[in-house]
Amino acid sequence: MPIDVIHVSSEVYPFSKTGGLADVLGALPLEQAKLGQGEGARVTVVSPWYARLGGSLEPELVTRFQVPGMSDSSEVGRIVREGVTYLFIRQKGFEGPELYGLANDLERFVYFCKAVPFALEALELRPDVIHAHDWGSALLAALLRFTPVPPALQNVKTVFTIHNLQYQGRWNPWDLLSWTGLPASLFNPDGLEFFGDVNLLKAGIVYSDAVTTVSPTYAQEITTPLYGEKLEGVLRRTRQNGRLYGILNGLDMERWNPRTDPYAPFDPLEDKARVKRELLRDLRLEDRPTLGLVSRFAEQKGVDLVIEALGELLEDWNVIILGNGDIFPERVLSLLSKYAPGLHFRQGYDEALAHRIYSGADAFLMPSRFEPCGLAQMISMRYGTLPIARDTGGLHDTVTPDVGFLFPEATFASLLEGTNAALEVFLSRPQEWRSRMAAAMVLDWSWKKGASEYLELYQRLLRG
Ligand code: ADP
Numbered sequence: 057m058p059i060d061v062i063h064v065s066s067e068v069y070p071f072s073k074t075g076g077l078a079d080v081l082g083a084l085p086l087e088q089a090k091l092g093q094g095e096g097a098r099v100t101v102v103s104p105w106y107a108r109l110g111g112s113l114e115p116e117l118v119t120r121f122q123v124p125g126m127s128d129s130s131e132v133g134r135i136v137r138e139g140v141t142y143l144f145i146r147q148k149g150f151e152g153p154e155l156y157g158l159a160n161d162l163e164r165f166v167y168f169c170k171a172v173p174f175a176l177e178a179l180e181l182r183p184d185v186i187h188a189h190d191w192g193s194a195l196l197a198a199l200l201r202f203t204p205v206p207p208a209l210q211n212v213k214t215v216f217t218i219h220n221l222q223y224q225g226r227w228n229p230w231d232l233l234s235w236t237g238l239p240a241s242l243f244n245p246d247g248l249e250f251f252g253d254v255n256l257l258k259a260g261i262v263y264s265d266a267v268t269t270v271s272p273t274y275a276q277e278i279t280t281p282l283y284g285e286k287l288e289g290v291l292r293r294t295r296q297n298g299r300l301y302g303i304l305n306g307l308d309m310e311r312w313n314p315r316t317d318p319y320a321p322f323d324p325l326e327d328k329a330r331v332k333r334e335l336l337r338d339l340r341l342e343d344r345p346t347l348g349l350v351s352r353f354a355e356q357k358g359v360d361l362v363i364e365a366l367g368e369l370l371e372d373w374n375v376i377i378l379g380n381g382d383i384f385p386e387r388v389l390s391l392l393s394k395y396a397p398g399l400h401f402r403q404g405y406d407e408a409l410a411h412r413i414y415s416g417a418d419a420f421l422m423p424s425r426f427e428p429c430g431l432a433q434m435i436s437m438r439y440g441t442l443p444i445a446r447d448t449g450g451l452h453d454t455v456t457p458d459v460g461f462l463f464p465e466a467t468f469a470s471l472l473e474g475t476n477a478a479l480e481v482f483l484s485r486p487q488e489w490r491s492r493m494a495a496a497m498v499l500d501w502s503w504k505k506g507a508s509e510y511l512e513l514y515q516r517l518l519r520g
Contacts, residue, residue, distance in 0.1 A: 059514050061088065062183040063101045064172055066165060066192030067155060068142065070111035071135075072103065074155055075352075076305075076431060077190055077219045080270070083308050087507035089139035097511060100183070102175065104168055105133055105144035108153040113137065115144045121178035123147075123171045124204075125237070132175050145175050162227045162256070165192040166236060169199055177206035185514045187215040191225035194260030195236070198248070201263050203237045213517040215510075216264035218257070220428060221278055221285045222356070225256030251286070258290060265517050267294050268301040268510075270429035271450035275302025283426050283449075303510060304453055305429040306503030312435045314497075319411040324440025324497060325490070328416075335416030339376065339400045345482050346374040347475070348417030348441065350410045350432055353381030358423035358446065363388055364468035365475075370398040372479055376417060378402045378409050414439040419478050425466045427451045433460070437496035442489070444474045459496045 067073055069082030081101060089099040105115065115133025122129050130147035149164035158164065172193075176183065186209075188196045197214045199205065229243050232254045241247075247262060248254040261267050269275045277283040279292040279300075294300040310316075314324055322331050336343060347369065351357045362369070362377070363385060369375055377389060380403050393401040402409055414420070420436035422445040429450030433443040443460040445451040455462055463474030482489050 058098050060098045060183045061185045063187045064193040065189040068101050068103045071109040072106055083503050085140045086138055087503035091507050100141045102143045104150045105146035119178045121174050123174050130171050145171050169195040173205045173209050182208040185213045189217045190219050191223050191257045194256045197263040198259040214264040215266045216260035218269040226253040229254045266299050268303050270305045271453045272302035273452040274428045274449040303506050306506045307434045307501035309502045312438050314439045319408050332416040335412050341374045344374050346417045347419050347421050348413035349377045349421045351379045353379050353385045356425050358425050359385045361423045361468045361471050365471050374398050376400045380404050417441050419444050423471050434501045440493040440497050444478050459492050
């Protein structure tokens with residue numbers, strides 16, 4: 057019998073995206089559908105129908121339904137693409153284009169979770185597994201277990217994936233309990249309660265049949281106070297009773313292929329010197345060893361450590377930084393780049409420049425304080441640009457010491473140890489640098505392995 061799996065997420069590429077969560081939902085279901093053709097998996101993704109959806113396809117309206125207790129009716133639109141069905145729920149609260157950042161975000165996504173079972177019922181779907189992702193769909197597991205749901209969903213297995221533990225969704229308990237109909241008895245420290253609030257992410261962790269996160273090392277780290285965002289206790293118990301797994305994210309290997317790069321295709325082993333020369337010329341930098349960094353500016357990503365180390369780094373390297381986010385690093389880097397030759401800073405989100413940095417830099421910096429998985433290091437390796445990365449989470453699982461350079465602490469001194477180790481090889485052992493590039497470029501980050509690990513997990517849950 058084919059497994060019928062329904063992913064539920066607040067974003068899915070190319071229809072809606074603010075970050076890596078969308079990329080995973082854009083790739084994993086397609087790979088599962090491909091893998092499942094033989095042994096059987098039917099894959100559906102359910103997401104909100106935001107006013108503006110990306111991509112070239114428009115959903116076709118397929119049904120209207122009523123969520124008990126809600127006055128307005130809701131609608132479902134459908135797109136079928138490469139063997140995956142995408143269902144978009146249109147309901148109150150999602151009239152605008154924005155994904156998040158509204159005053160009533162929690163309410164919107166709680167209503168979304170409440171609507172999902174009834175949307176599935178309206179379409180007569182009977183999934184074996186519902187796989188929810190991050191805080192926006194985390195409450196679904198509790199609703200399926202503790203509120204009246206359509207009979208077809210009463211025995212469904214639930215999987216919950218944590219992509220980012222920092223965003224949890226904390227809310228006033230009395231509003232949540234009255235709006236959802238969840239029993240007040242769940243408001244206790246082993247249930248929904250979290251320092252006097254309810255915590256949606258915690259609901260996903262406590263009430264799902266299995267909990268996963270996006271790399272094996274991060275799955276260990278989040279059970280410790282340093283990385284656990286105050287949920288380490290509940291995550292430790294989840295691991296002890298065998299419900300916590302780490303499954304490494306994959307990369308879209310077609311989209312990130314240097315030989316067919318949409319901006320400037322090249323072969324890193326043959327053409328790196330030329331591509332680098334053109335990049336440095338366009339950015340008015342001298343011919344020196346060159347470090348790239350492309351990132352959101354959030355505390356997690358450690359761009360402040362690069363700023364601390366900049367004086368020393370610029371002695372030996374060009375440093376090219378592309379990113380935006382927190383205002384303080386943006387302002388400091390804008391100012392410094394006026395006066396520091398060797399530093400090029402571009403503020404903003406710039407897909408084309410990102411590709412040129414991955415292509416033209418010699419090494420790529422990722423000084424993350426924590427990193428659930430990280431894609432940028434995989435991309436840079438594909439492009440023959442060796443990562444210099446903090447030894448944590450998904451970076452630990454993907455950057456091996458024969459290819460890249462890991463440093464142990466999230467401090468500027470440790471970062472400099474990493475860059476100095478890289479510089480030594482780059483300047484004194486060019487042959488070794490070249491073989492590291494060659495080894496990096498052939499690593500396989502495709503979703504095949506991750507997608508089958510998730511399918512195996514579903515099968516295990518279904519066997520009981
Ligand atoms: P996260 O999802 O935590 O931001 P990842 O390393 O998993 O970090 O993925 C980041 C992705 O976003 C990469 O594909 C990276 O190239 C891209 N990215 C980040 N910042 C920028 C930017 N300023 N301009 C272009 N692309 C960016």
